[in-house]
Amino acid sequence: MAEKKHTLSVLVENTPGALARIAGLFSGRGFNIDSLCVAETLDPTLSHLTLVTRGDELIIEQIIKQLRRLIDVYKVVDVTEEEEFVEREMALIKVRAEKETRAEVLRMCDIFRCKVVDVSPRTYTIEVTGPQSKLQAVIELLKPIGIKEIVRTGLIAMKREKKSV
Amino acid sequence: MTGAQMIVEALKREGVEVIFGYPGGAVIDIYDELYKTPEIKHVLVRHEQGAAHAADGYARSTGKVGVCLVTSGPGATNTVTGIATAYMDSIPVVILTGQVPTKLIGNDAFQEVDITGITRPCTKHNFLVKRTEDLPWVLKAAFHIARTGRPGPVLVDLPKDVQQGKAEFHWPEEIRLRSYQPVYDPHPRQVERAYRLLESSTRPVVLVGGGVIASGAHEELLELAERLHLPVTMTLMGLGGFPGTHPQSLGMLGMHGTYYANMAVANSDLILAVGARFDDRVTGKVDAFAPMAKIIHIDIDPTSIQKNVRVDVPIVGDCKRALEKLLQIVKEVGRPEKIWREQFKDWWEQIEIWKKRYPLTYKQDTEYIKPQFVIEKLYELTRGEAIVATEVGQNQMWTAQYYKFDRPRTLITSGGLGTMGFGFPAAIGAQMGNPGKLVIDVAGDGSIQMNIQEMATAMEQGLPIKVIILNNGYLGMVRQWQELFYERRYSAVKFQVLPDFVKLAEAYGALGLRATRPEEVEPVLKQALESDRLTLVDIHIAPEEGVFPMVPAGRATTEMILV
Numbered sequence: 272m273a274e275k276k277h278t279l280s281v282l283v284e285n286t287p288g289a290l291a292r293i294a295g296l297f298s299g300r301g302f303n304i305d306s307l308c309v310a311e312t313l314d315p316t317l318s319h320l321t322l323v324t325r326g327d328e329l330i331i332e333q334i335i336k337q338l339r340r341l342i343d344v345y346k347v348v349d350v351t352e353e354e355e356f357v358e359r360e361m362a363l364i365k366v367r368a369e370k371e372t373r374a375e376v377l378r379m380c381d382i383f384r385c386k387v388v389d390v391s392p393r394t395y396t397i398e399v400t401g402p403q404s405k406l407q408a409v410i411e412l413l414k415p416i417g418i419k420e421i422v423r424t425g426l427i428a429m430k431r432e433k434k435s436v
Numbered sequence: 437m438t439g440a441q442m443i444v445e446a447l448k449r450e451g452v453e454v455i456f457g458y459p460g461g462a463v464i465d466i467y468d469e470l471y472k473t474p475e476i477k478h479v480l481v482r483h484e485q486g487a488a489h490a491a492d493g494y495a496r497s498t499g500k501v502g503v504c505l506v507t508s509g510p511g512a513t514n515t516v517t518g519i520a521t522a523y524m525d526s527i528p529v530v531i532l533t534g535q536v537p538t539k540l541i542g543n544d545a546f547q548e549v550d551i552t553g554i555t556r557p558c559t560k561h562n563f564l565v566k567r568t569e570d571l572p573w574v575l576k577a578a579f580h581i582a583r584t585g586r587p588g589p590v591l592v593d594l595p596k597d598v599q600q601g602k603a604e605f606h607w608p609e610e611i612r613l614r615s616y617q618p619v620y621d622p623h624p625r626q627v628e629r630a631y632r633l634l635e636s637s638t639r640p641v642v643l644v645g646g647g648v649i650a651s652g653a654h655e656e657l658l659e660l661a662e663r664l665h666l667p668v669t670m671t672l673m674g675l676g677g678f679p680g681t682h683p684q685s686l687g688m689l690g691m692h693g694t695y696y697a698n699m700a701v702a703n704s705d706l707i708l709a710v711g712a713r714f715d716d717r718v719t720g721k722v723d724a725f726a727p728m729a730k731i732i733h734i735d736i737d738p739t740s741i742q743k744n745v746r747v748d749v750p751i752v753g754d755c756k757r758a759l760e761k762l763l764q765i766v767k768e769v770g771r772p773e774k775i776w777r778e779q780f781k782d783w784w785e786q787i788e789i790w791k792k793r794y795p796l797t798y799k800q801d802t803e804y805i806k807p808q809f810v811i812e813k814l815y816e817l818t819r820g821e822a823i824v825a826t827e828v829g830q831n832q833m834w835t836a837q838y839y840k841f842d843r844p845r846t847l848i849t850s851g852g853l854g855t856m857g858f859g860f861p862a863a864i865g866a867q868m869g870n871p872g873k874l875v876i877d878v879a880g881d882g883s884i885q886m887n888i889q890e891m892a893t894a895m896e897q898g899l900p901i902k903v904i905i906l907n908n909g910y911l912g913m914v915r916q917w918q919e920l921f922y923e924r925r926y927s928a929v930k931f932q933v934l935p936d937f938v939k940l941a942e943a944y945g946a947l948g949l950r951a952t953r954p955e956e957v958e959p960v961l962k963q964a965l966e967s968d969r970l971t972l973v974d975i976h977i978a979p980e981e982g983v984f985p986m987v988p989a990g991r992a993t994t995e996m997i998l999v
């Protein structure tokens with residue numbers, strides 16, 4: 272069976288052990304985590320977690336069931352299985368910006384609608400937001416110029432509301 | 437009320453009759469309350485591992501939640517093997533551990549360990565209580581989680597200042613956890629599909645696991661099997677879920693299962709698995725497992741389904757309710773029993789051929805005592821009515837094969853974790869929970885030494901447990917693997933020194949007996965069974981006897997090594 276990337280949206284009780292339990296589940300059972308993003312929801316007693324993982328159908332089924340089995344896990348949705356969803360990630364990229372390349376970096380920011388959030392004599396720090404494909408494209412284009420450091424948030428995702436009435 | 441008072445009050449409200457424990461600085465306040473609470477019996481063990489196993493044996497034999505109380509640090513870590521043992525076999529146990537005061541947590545304080553961290557992967561759930569007022573709710577939740585759904589151990593870590601703090605006691609009569617809602621009722625459509633598969637099958641087998649015992653589904657199972665005339669096989673954990681002496685019983689399957697159980701499963705066209713999880717000791721090489729069979733899988737835990745084998749009809753729910761539903765359909769459709777019998781007639785003929793070809797058997801000896809003979813005798817003399825705990829290794833497998841467990845909760849054995857040293861303390865728990873009953877621990881000379889200190893506990897409580905040591909002078913099961921798969925290189929399996937078990941028994945004030953020749957077995961066992969106190973029987977068995985049949989690890993279950 273083919274391995275596929277899945278984005279899971281998980282609601283968990285906002286208790287001290289909950290995140291450790293989820294992380295432990297993945298390491299203990301040998302599942303992959305590509306990225307993990309956690310924050311409070313509107314209801315402060317629940318946290319929302321977006322988790323990107325890989326595996327064939329049976330493994331993903333196990334991962335979802337194992338997550339649901341945890342006492343603290345309230346809800347698990349495989350966003351990838353939804354017809355339409357929005358995925359976003361943000362990256363901060365510190366890129367070398369010497370005299371000869373400064374203009375080019377700015378031009379690229381313009382094209383990709385990135386923001387320059389910090390400037391030093393020899394670097395720009397750029398904020399990029401978008402689907403992972405866009406982040407990947409920006410990173411690839413900036414690499415030849417020289418990326419000094421990069422920090423990514425990991426993916427967050429949300430199901431789209433139905434458009435028809 | 438103080439926190440300690442609240443803890444004891446909560447235990448009373450949960451109907452706890454007995455606690456197995458060991459005191460220390462971090463639980464001294466709780467012990468002070470227990471001192472004033474004669475309605476809760478406290479059993480002082482000699483090692484915290486013993487307390488955890490005893491609480492587990494109490495739970496397995498009674499169906500109630502077992503409770504264990506220990507201090508922080510080493511007291512807590514000593515229970516970990518016991519917790520993992522209960523976890524692997526889905527046994528409801530609540531473990532209360534003391535903890536250093538909240539303000540010292542994280543400071544590497546004296547006798548501090550992160551026990552909730554340590555036990556996270558081997559508990560169903562655990563709690564660290566930070567405020568005294570949370571105690572009633574947390575304890576209620578702990579018992580609720582331990583006994584509902586797929587049962588399991590729940591640990592509650594209790595910092596000393598939480599025990600000493602004061603708050604009002606509000607006991608929640610009902611508890612609802614939004615994130616924990618086990619599904620009990622099976623999906624009716626799935627059960628109908630299961631029925632239709634049964635109707636169209638010609639070579640069915642029922643595979644009984646520990647879930648049948650946990651959910652108390654043995655009566656429904658018996659009714660279904662008899663009505664449809666289905667062959668039934670059990671996992672180690674399922675023994676007792678269906679009567680071992682029943683003509684439709686094929687005995688245990690798997691690595692040390694009967695030839696006919698493994699052949700029947702391998703050649704079946706339909707497996708009805710009830711509360712079993714298709715562990716590797718049951719399936720052997722998964723790709724070769726029951727290649728022609730469709731599988732119906734009833735289990736309360738969705739993760740058990742589709743984990744190891746592909747399943748055609750998954751039924752998530754309580755085994756008892758699912759079988760009730762299935763029986764209801766059987767009755768509604770009202771197919772005469774004669775037709776069912778007719779349908780499986782050829783299949784039963786084939787099974788009878790397998791049974792005749794390789795029955796469960798061993799070679800009797802005039803010189804050496806055969807362990808199988810000892811278990812057979814034990815079965816005969818107790819009329820199959822004892823609660824039998826086992827240790828782990830060959831002793832465990834011989835017991836599983838030759839003691840025909842007819843009723844649920846009569847075999848107390850560590851299946852999933854295979855914990856040596858489990859049997860004896862578990863027998864203590866079982867005897868505490870079943871004061872009038874005969875409780876036996878079938879032991880190995882290796883395993884019994886892992887928790888031998890609990891002899892003192894059993895003596896102190898006046899428990900007339902019978903420990904039958906099948907003494908082969910070896911870590912027998914490991915020796916058997918070395919004999920079969922490592923060209924007899926017996927590395928670290930022979931004890932150069934063994935205690936004199938008879939004298940050891942006497943040193944604890946118990947009765948010690950010994951048998952070294954076959955003709956001594958019956959009189960010695962009789963004497964032990966007649967004794968009204970703790971009795972240890974040292975039976976010197978044929979040192980290199982093996983457990984057969986045996987499916988080598990990782991091979992197809994049809995590739996059995998027979999006697």
Ligand SMILES: Cc1ncc(C[n+]2csc(CCOP(=O)(O)OP(=O)(O)O)c2C)c(N)n1
Nearest residue numbers: 829830831854856880881882883911912913
């Ligand atoms: C705590 C623990 N340590 C090691 C093992 C590995 N092991 C499995 S069976 C066995 C031998 C048990 O010897 P004994 O209790 O004498 O039983 P026998 O097999 O001889 O009947 C060992 C060492 C285990 N199951 N549990």
Ligand SMILES: [Mg+2]
Nearest residue numbers: 880881910912
């Ligand atoms: Mg031995």
